[in-house]
Amino acid sequence: MYGRKAFQLVKELASGEKGQLTPYNSDLFDQVTAECSQHHLELQSLIRKIQEEGLDVQTTRNSEHYGSLIHHLALVRNKRCLMAYVHNRAEIIRSLIWKVGPVLPQEIQERLSHTEEEYFKRHSAALQSCMSRLDLDLTVDMVPPKDPYIQVRVLDDIGVVLSDDKTTNFARHSMHFLKRTDAEQFISRGLMEELTG
């Protein structure tokens, strides 16, 4: 059936958990664009047939007209599915920068296509330049903290990190008393957890 592949493409993205990226399916994407070209060719040949019979394309309502109409609708449908696929993925990618910061973890990077990686890089560069002009970090937590420092436990070997004026060795399972803003990006990437109470 026409448009079935494009539908599968959208379904694949929609069936993932909300806000989660599925691996970019370039294979299926190319198949859909190939299907589009096929529809385009058949549409043209039907239109040509109408013209050869000496009929007006605008007003004729014969079987060729309805055939070409179906091809046209299939094209529009495929286009909508492809656009929705790209658009919704781009939306998730833009949200990544707020959630995990400018450096993407390996597991997410693998799921992006080459152009999507480029898009993420440029979007994050644009945000960075905006923040540096404002001299304000917009990605930090929106709720004012009660205490500027928090207690954290390191969940994974991060290694030696330079922050402000001193270096700290974040070995796994070690506990630290850190500035909230420094710890934030590590927590959102799943490398540390906040200790409470």
Add this chain to the structure above:
Amino acid sequence: MAKFYDMDDIITDEEVVSVVFEKAACGVGIDPSSETDSVEVGSKVELPFWLAHELHLRQAVSMNVPTCFDQKTKLEIQADSACVDLRSRCPFFYEFGCKIAPLVGVRTIGPLLLSAFKSRYKEVLTKAHTAAFSAASKHLTILTKEETNLYEAAQSSMTAFKRWRMGGPRFQRASVLGRKRKSTN
């Protein structure tokens, strides 16, 4: 066109409708029973809604009522709406119903949707707050997408309320990374 990029809307449009062609169309391979590349007048074909809808607007086809809104489903919903498995019939039961009702000219679809939603809504919210996890997962399999969203909204508001009362860590691992725990090596 407000929902052009809406994936749920796209998936709803893929629901199959059986139609009868009133105009012939050639050069298309949509009728599996036909040997040539054409559809004759009067042939009955199953089409996805997006195609059936547009052809219906141009009076090229006439639409039949989809099976998920037939008499049998109606009787089941009237009997005990909360136990009807709507997901297997159509995961976007309400949305699809709203789209198809004005096209097929059956007046009973609207009231059917309304009564089904009203009685199931109550059940969904009660279950969301009370049911134990094992019982809830069984209940979830018969809900439509809309109802699942409601169910999850009810649960997340409850957990948010509990977190607000008990207090807890402000920061959490970003949800995009998934629920997977870190590998133990």
